[in-house]
Ligand SMILES: O=C(O)CCC(=O)C(=O)O
């Protein structure tokens with residue numbers, strides 16, 4: 415993780431896109447060299463696999479068994495591979511292809527999507543908040559998906575032409591899945607199924623972060639995304655269908671997460687760790703890069719509406735396990751402040 419930052423500086427647009435640095439095949443500039451060198455081939459692990467269609471089969475044996483598996487996954491790894499989610503494989507393939515086509519365009523053609531100086535949405539590299547910050551070897555396109563009427567469509571790619579339709583279709587599917595998962599997460603620890611969703615106040619937000627990791631001649635000294643936990647309630651990640659790179663930290667060791675075709679990687683975020691009084695873990699994870707093949711991923715964090723207050727739900731604290739967090743007001747800018755410095759908003763919320 416990077417060192418704590420000093421007072422934040424305004425983002426600057428003068429740093430080149432990683433894609434452009436990568437085109438020349440030069441070694442990464444010093445700003446990208448991490449202090450803690452990544453292990454490029456850690457043990458691969460089968461993180462738990464959860465079947466959503468079984469989870470939704472109610473009180474039948476399969477449903478109950480799957481709820482037990484879900485609880486085990488959330489309390490141990492804080493993440494799992496989701497299968498049986500009902501999203502057609504062709505749609506997932508189209509999302510991958512559309513993202514790859516967009517990233518492949520030369521910088522001039524992505525101009526209309528460039529992140530404005532005063533915004534977090536749009537296309538750009540790791541936002542720079544401090545001179546000391548070590549930069550991620552990735553470019554990203556950040557777009558709000560939900561609420562639909564707050565989408566900044568002027569930053570959404572028009573090339574490739576199918577991008578908007580495909581991503582909107584995927585967003586509708588994600589909304590359905592996230593709602594079903596939030597309810598199942600409550601049920602698996604014996605709570606009212608709406609208890610987590612209620613804290614979203616009916617005004618949830620879902621972002622999309624398209625990550626592009628260009629090839630790097632020195633993957634051993636950079637990170638695509640530095641070690642972090644997500645600031646979300648839950649995040650649904652569509653991994654590249656061919657190139658691995660996601661790693662998860664468990665009990666002090668990094669594990670590589672293998673690709674399961676058309677499965678989605680779901681992880682608990684800090685908000686859910688707070689709401690569940692730390693029953694569920696928000697895992698530390700990172701992405702490594704590759705000297706031969708570029709990689710993409712699409713993370714969709716689902717978060718309470720800016721300004722919503724969240725706290726551990728009633729029924730999870732006990733004498734042995736007192737309430738661990740105070741009530742906190744969530745704001746997207748809190749997470750953005752913490753991410754570059756490698757610190758966690760969740761630690762500020764601890765009692
Ligand atoms: O690319 C990946 O596999 C991980 C991306 C990620 O963790 C994120 O965007 O929050």
Ligand SMILES: [Fe+2]
Pocket residue numbers: 642643644699713
């Ligand atoms: Fe993440």
